């Protein structure tokens with residue numbers, strides 16, 4: 001597809017996807033889809049979204065949570081979470097309020113995103129008090145925020161050298177189990193950059209699980225429309241050729257060094273959620289466009305790739 005936008009415009013458009021995601025999450029939270037006491041600090045206002053969007057976000061957030069929980073059940077909290085392309089994700093604060101706060105939580109995104117996240121954290125006591133160590137010390141160095149057990153770091157995930165340096169500065173270690181999150185991010189990287197990143201992470205973390213949520217089945221008509229809509233906003237999916245059927249996404253992870261990998265489209269994920277969860281959510285809003293929801297769910301997938309025996313049995317129905 002021809003692209004009339006420059007590299008910088010394109011990055012701006014990619015960065016704007018974080019605002020979209022945060023607004024959609026805030027809208028769904030306000031409607032009661034799930035609880036998040038922190039999302040409203042990151043986006044002040046969100047217009048009401050269509051029910052199928054809210055439901056899609058619910059399935060995404062709930063599925064990620066389900067696997068995060070499975071990971072923590074297997075290794076306990078003496079582990080690290082590395083959130084790639086974290087945007088304004090509030091997972092760190094939500095875990096801090098549970099019994100599942102982990103030893104080290106590292107977030108990476110473009111510097112302009114992490115700088116804004118850092119600014120929002122500093123301005124809001126409710127966020128800041130959860131990241132201060134015993135001395136209340138939060139160090140901001142060259143735009144990066146370091147606290148005891150929480151690091152927010154600006155870098156381009158396409159530059160592997162930079163990623164390695166930032167992870168080292170945040171104390172990431174192959175000695176501890178690692179949960180790697182990539183929610184709607186790898187697809188924005190050029191295939192060779194994504195490959196280098198994933199291969200490095202697989203090698204660096206021998207006991208780990210990687211959760212990837214992103215588009216799939218983009219080769220069909222509906223997929224083409226999705227791509228065209230994104231392109232019109234100046235946002236191309238550099239990794240689009242990897243957005244094939246879920247089985248191919250799992251195969252790709254195995255080829256990059258992950259020992260096990262499974263992938264499901266979001267329709268399959270939705271049906272695997274506990275029945276009472278689905279019933280509660282279905283009662284929140286009338287759904288006019290059932291067909292549209294089915295189409296959307298068929299074009300997003302969750303992939304779980306693992307290394308190490310302790311995570312080998314992570315599964316949708318585990």
Ligand SMILES: C[S@@+](CC[C@H](N)C(=O)[O-])C[C@H]1O[C@@H](n2cnc3c(N)ncnc32)[C@H](O)[C@@H]1O
Pocket residue numbers: 014015017018021022084085086087088089108109110113155156157158182183184185188189
């Ligand atoms: C759709 S948002 C998702 C944010 C978050 N993961 C979530 O699900 O709410 C995509 C994020 O990936 C980040 N991103 C995309 N390409 C990146 C790159 N090359 N380096 C760093 N961050 C990147 C964007 O800045 C943006 O914050």
